[in-house]
Structures are given as C-alpha cells and as structure tokens.
Amino acid sequence: MHLELSGPPANPSSAHSFGQRAKGLLSKARSRTAAYFGAKPEEIFFTSGGTEGLNTILRSLKGHVITTAIEHSAVHHTLRASSVELTELPVGLWGAPQPAQVEEAIRPDTAAIVLSAANGETGVKIDLEAMAALCHKRGIPLLIDAVAAIGKEPFTLYPGIASFALSAHKFHGPKGVGLLYLRAPTSFPSLFTGGAQEMGRRAGTENLAGILGLQEALSLLSPQITEKMLALRMYLEQSLTQAIPDTTINGLGPRIANTTNIAFHGVDGETLLMQLDLAGVAVSHGSACSSGSLEPSRVLINMGIDRKRARSSIRFSLSRFNTKSDIDRAVAITAHIVAQLRALSNRCHHS
C-alpha cells in the first residue's frame, strides 16, 4: 500500500483540493513513519536531512553537555561552536563510549547527552539500550544522531531517547530529506521560522515527494536486510584479512551491519582509494563530509589511533544490493593493489 503522487506534488498548505490531497499524503506519511518507530505522529518532523535535524536539536542547548570527540561534523562542529560546556568522553580503540563513563560524567547541570547510535566511519555502535536506560533513570535527555544507524539495523526507540535525527539517503531514500524525532513534550526552538508547516516547528513548503520517498524507503527495511549485509560484511572482512597480511579492523566494539574500516599497514589510504576507484571499487576514508581534506580522519585520531595507521585506513560500506561476487572482486582487486603499493614502498625505502 504505497502513498502515491498522481502528478507533481501540490502544496500541502493550500486550501484547494490539490493542496488537501497533498496534505492527506503528508499526514499518512507522518503517521506511517511514526508507527514504524513506535512514536506519535506529532513527534515526527520532516527536515532537509540529518544535518538540519541535528542543528535544530543542538543549537538550543545550554549548560553542560556530554558527548565524544568522534561524532559526525554536524554534531562535533555544532556543539563546539555553541556556548555549552562540553565533556567529550574518550572512546579509545573500542570506538564508542561506555554507559559507565557517561554516568561518571553526569553533573547536576548536565542538560543533554549527545551520541551517535553508530559511528559513520567505523560503524561501532553504542549500547543504546543501556545508554537510554541510564538517561531515563537520571532524567537527562539523550539526543541520538541516528544517521549512520537507521537503515542498517532495526532501531528501537527506548523511552530514554528524547530525540533522534536521520537522513533518508542513508537507506536508499532521496537526498535532501530527513526526519527529526522529538519526544513530546520536549520543546526546541525552530531553526526556520515563517509558515506554520510541521506543526509550527519547521517553516517552509514541505518536500512532499522527498517525504513520501523517505517513508517508502523506511517501509522497505527489514531484519533480513540487516542479516544479508552483516553476512556480506563478515565475508568481506574474513576474505580481506585472509588475503592481505598486516591489516587491522578499526573499532573493537560491535559494529553496524554494513560498515568496516580497515587499516592496511604501510599503505597510504588516499593512494589506495584512488587505485581502487580506477579499478571500479568505490570506498571512502573518513566521512564523505570531510573527504578532500588531507588530514587523517578526526574520528580515528580521536580514538587514539596513530596518524600513520589512520592514514592507511579506508572504509568499505556495503548495501543490500551488493553480492558475494562483488565482494570477491573487491577483495581480489584490493589484495593486488595493496601488494603493489607495499612492494613499491619497500623498494623506495631500501633504495
């Protein structure tokens, strides 16, 4: 049962029938999205993406905030530019903070705990259930960057989660649309003021086609998709580490189903990325949002990984549309290129 546009999307705020039909579609998309998360429709706000959602919840914070130094730029830079007093918990090689660390860092003036459900670069997850239980018990809002997590694994909206943000394009929905969940009656000032759209909390004509795409992409998710990606990722990791000596998977903690971040010691990640790309294998290092920067990944560095290993690391991301033979091919190509680069590097060092 799809929500379908029968033509170009009308403006859901228009009083005429075209507008009212658009409003009906928007309202159904909101209800279905809410039902998917076990939330109330009035707790779902459609946005232009994860960055907008995160900026909306973070910009109004005051007082003491607990986070880490491995958050995505939309959290890291936004919190650092704000007036809050930040505690950035160390995460170490594990790659995620522990609930006990959060508990110790809580102060009487702690206004919020801001964490990603899964890190976008390493895939390492927090123990969301324990973290949410702790925040619920202590009565402190837990604000979750769920951009890297949702679409990869089922997401449980524990009672301790006050807010989360996602991006539709992270699970094959359209770019330019996202969602901000705000548990009622949590209140945050609007980032956009103007019209009364999104229950007066987010002004601007709704991106109806994008919103319907988000809802549809969400409805296609299933535990089977997670299982498939996880099996592929484990196969990738086993094959790569068997085929290539001297590799380390970055992040010791449990990771989401589709992501692996691997150091190929003695190899320059940038060069490896370019060679892989020429051979048709698309990988990343760091997050896409900070690619192009010549610095090694802030996330890896802030996990305590040395610059050399960080520079030799690349991220493989899988989707449910990948196959075992894609992986066999990627592993063979990677093994070949890594061997070549290492041989070249040894020749240079010995000459």
Place this chain on the structure above:
Amino acid sequence: MHLELSGPPANPSSAHSFGQRAKGLLSKARSRTAAYFGAKPEEIFFTSGGTEGLNTILRSLKGHVITTAIEHSAVHHTLRASSVELTELPVGLWGAPQPAQVEEAIRPDTAAIVLSAANGETGVKIDLEAMAALCHKRGIPLLIDAVAAIGKEPFTLYPGIASFALSAHKFHGPKGVGLLYLRAPTSFPSLFTGGAQEMGRRAGTENLAGILGLQEALSLLSPQITEKMLALRMYLEQSLTQAIPDTTINGLGPRIANTTNIAFHGVDGETLLMQLDLAGVAVSHGSACSSGSLEPSRVLINMGIDRKRARSSIRFSLSRFNTKSDIDRAVAITAHIVAQLRALSNRCHHS
C-alpha cells in the same frame, strides 16, 4: 544541453568517481545558475527552499532594519522574533514601499533593508532598480525575498542587491530546494554547521537531484513566458471585472505577470474558495503558508484594507501552462458562484 543523472545521485563529497561525477554535476549547476543571474559561482548557495535562505540571511542581523509589514511569514516572523530594531514602512493600497520612504527611514545604524521583489499575495512589485540604486548609494545591504518574483518575470541582479533567496517550486522546479545568493564578500553565519558542503557555508549532503531540477527549471524561463502569463492575467482581470460587478483588484502598484488578488464585495472569500474548488478552480486567499487560518490576510490588512474587503478577497495565480479557455471557464464559474452567493446574502439580509 542538460545536466543529467545517469542513476541515483551520488554524494558530491565522496572521493570516488561516482562522487566526483556528482561533484562535477553540482559544480556545473552552480556555474550555470550563477551565469543565469550574472553572479559568480561562489555567490550561489543551494538550500532546502526560500524559508531556509531567508532565515539564513535574516537571523544574523543586528541593529536597525527597514522592512514592511506585508512581507512573507518567513521574513515577517523571523525579523519580529529577532533582536533587531524594526522599521516597518506603511505600503498603503499601492501595495509596495516607495524608495523615498526607505530613504527617509535610513538611520546611521541601519544594518539592512529587507523587501520582497514582489508580494506573494498581491503580486505588487517594488521598484527594484530604484531601491537597489538607493541602497548601493547609501552602502546599505538590500536583502531581497525573490521567492514570488523569480520565475514570473526576468530578475536583474542590480549592484545594490546584497542577497536574494528563491524557491525552485515557484517556477515548476522541485519542492525542497532553493537558492541563496550572497554577494561576495558579504558574510553571514551558517544556519547549519557540520560538513564543508556549499563552500563551508551550508552543511549537509547536497540534494543533487533537486539542485539539477532547480537549474533546469531556471533554464526554461524566458521573457516569452512572462508575456504569455501577463496576457492571460490581463485577460482574466478584464473578463472577471466585466462579468462580475463590484470587484476591486487589491494592490494599485505594478504587479508580476501571474498574480491577481481580487475582492468580490459582499462575498465571503473562504466560501467562494470552497465553491470554486468544488467546481475545479483552485485559488487561494492569503499565502499557502498561512492558509487554514481563519483570520483575514495579514498582507491585505497591513495595506490598510478593511477586514470585510480582505475577507472577500481571493488570489488567482496563473502558470504558463494555463490557456485562454481555462480562463474563460474559470471566469464563467466564478461569475456564477459570486452571483449565487450574493443573491443568498441579499435574501438573508432582507428576510
């Protein structure tokens, strides 16, 4: 020569070839959009729509700001919620402020002049050339809400214009994408922080499909489209006023090509809108962003129009896809309904 996606849009920030092709498309869209306006590519920032663009430029203002009380909600509410000292110029039945009024209102601490190029409800235009010349001469940034204007008539980026915002869906582009022009080296703080997208000024993965749609829709505009819409609008106004006695066009000033706002005296606009809608004619009263409110239009009230006339007013908006026979049909239906409503109203008053 179209900019085409050969598949789902990749992330322009990704370092691999898919990302780099996406980056190339984004860069071409930016250059072409800049060229369309006679701007530099680095002055064009893609946004999620007009509201985001306007909030971006308005939220950082400090000091004294000159505007009117007939601006769109995205300007009106945002400025009123800010800490600036506002001078709201009266516009009267003309429907737009005069350059001489602006000149008189300028103070030594005037930080900006914020005006819509055309009012979204009445279509009345400001004298943009004179206004821009004045601001240029006085060295005060002129910030233009161009949402209702662009797509209806050619838009000249006069040297006095420091910034303007538009929405793609106002000229048959997609919803959820817009553009903010900021004349270099004008600087404004980002509304979204995070990744380094949009030259570090607007974080968040780019809505590439939307941006290409915006550019394409812009490239299809022409003076012929304006002429066609203007001829249709004049024909609509002549036909309506000939067929229906006791009507007044709201706004005495020159209006953009596609909009007319008409008071049908003695008729309730809300009832007229609903009856027209049932008969297949889609009209609005007020802006879509404030439809659903039972108050008469703030714009008409702030032009000094009495509540009764404001309540009897509706807005007809035309597009280049309308035809003369659409208008003949709309006029016949409107005349019939207005006559019925007036007869009913007279019967009630005399009984």
